[in-house]
Amino acid sequence: MNISVIGTGYVGLVTGVCLADSGNTVYCVDNDENKIKMLNKGEIPIYEPGLEEIVDKNVKNGRLFFTSGLSSAVKKTDVVFIAVGTPPMDDGEADLSNIFEVANKIASSIDRYKVVVVKSTVPVGTCIQVENIIGKKSHDFDVVSNPEFLKEGTAIEDFQRPDRIIIGINKKGTHLKAKEVMDGIYEPFVRTGAPIYFMDTNSSELSKYAANSMLAVRITFMNELANLCSLTGANVDNIRIGIGSDKRIGKSFLFPGIGYGGSCFPKDVKALYKTAKGKGYDFKLLKAADEVNSSQKEVLLSFILKHFKSNIKNKTFAVWGLSFKPKTDDIREAPSLVIISKLLSYGAKIRAYDPAAMKNTKKVFPRIEYAKDMYDALKGADALVIATEWNDFRTPDFDKMKNSLSDKSIFDGRNIYIPKKMKEMGFHYFSIGR
Ligand SMILES: NC(=O)c1ccc[n+]([C@@H]2O[C@H](COP(=O)([O-])OP(=O)(O)OC[C@H]3O[C@@H](n4cnc5c(N)ncnc54)[C@H](O)[C@@H]3O)[C@@H](O)[C@H]2O)c1
The missing domain is CATH 3.40.50.720 (NAD(P)-binding Rossmann-like Domain)
Structure with missing residues (x-):
């Protein structure tokens, strides 16, 4: 054809x-x-x-x-x-x-x-x-x-x-x-x-928004649950396993993090809300998901400010991961952009690395430093922020990391390391809901 x-x-x-x-x-x-x-x-x-x-x-x-x-x-x-x-x-x-x-x-x-x-x-x-x-x-x-x-x-x-x-x-x-x-x-x-x-075409069109919005709401629910875990001392990993084995719930899309991004979820949640509004229906759940997601992108920043007692002017943060998720160069609505722009507004310096998304990020932040690889990003840095869970970052050389980071702190927005092990290795390790 x-x-x-x-x-x-x-x-x-x-x-x-x-x-x-x-x-x-x-x-x-x-x-x-x-x-x-x-x-x-x-x-x-x-x-x-x-x-x-x-x-x-x-x-x-x-x-x-x-x-x-x-x-x-x-x-x-x-x-x-x-x-x-x-x-x-x-x-x-x-x-x-x-x-x-x-x-x-x-x-x-x-x-x-x-x-x-x-x-x-x-x-x-x-x-x-x-x-x-x-x-x-x-x-x-x-x-x-x-x-x-x-x-x-x-x-x-x-x-x-x-x-x-x-x-x-x-x-x-x-x-x-x-x-x-x-x-x-x-x-x-x-x-x-x-x-x-x-x-019919109406149902087909709406099915797409329904799928993305349901996934966005599911992630948002886990993000809020993780925030509650941080306040109560519960561990979101245990809760994820506990609820995920319920067949009615299922295991996928239960990983908390620093908010969903990309060219689809944020825009589709907003657009479905507007469609409903246009028909006189206030789809409250979608509005809430959108609002929670925006604040979730700032969760790591609150950890950083607390750890450094709000004094991050001239501190250097390595940022691993810029794309909104691994295996893409797409940075549309990526949490990394919010984190970088907030850190810059506090006078911090950035050394960023991403396996695929640096070219796109340079268009948004032409003046931050871009590293040639993940370890190069750590050179002269006080702390590391992990914004995207690329496979490359999952089993790094921790000794090398410890020697490079002057404050030995890692703010992990994707929960890719085990908190107990990180503590044993001498890192200040912060993750989501654990
Ligand atoms: N990216 C995804 O993961 C994904 C997944 C499912 C659905 N979608 C949906 O698919 C659609 C496209 O998304 P995308 O991510 O591929 O967008 P994109 O921005 O990557 O690509 C859109 C392309 O359309 C071209 N274009 C725009 N107006 C044009 C015109 N008048 N004539 C010819 N070309 C034109 C642009 O130049 C661009 O290359 C969107 O509605 C999106 O919501 C995206």
């Missing part, structure tokens, strides 16, 4: 390359000319494990193309995926201007039957709006909702082996053209039995 994917970011690029890898001819489109130039030179604009190899393979076998020509890509293809960004506006509502701009361009390029697939995360009712925009032109088409559930860091694996596929189609009937097309596209990815759920 010939497919175009509009928007070549974390979702669009992964979608495009995985669809090419399963045998389709795919045109990845972006209005960022620089991104397209890089991709055409074989450079990958984002860090995502395994992405470079699979892009390279599919470009070489002639099934994957990169272009900024939206109209010609749409004309060449039968299915058009929309995977552009839907960032939050100041009031938290999702900004749909990219979606509507692309819908208008598709409307003027449509020349025969096409399936238009909205893969971006969009508020309930958006597919109907897209349908209305394209419907102004008379060609036959279907608009389908197909939210994406991949996770940065394991995006290829998630796309190729999904837990489920959700497809929203409003037309009824068993032999719908759009349904057959979508079944055909996803058939190679559900061979192991993952279900494809068909539903």
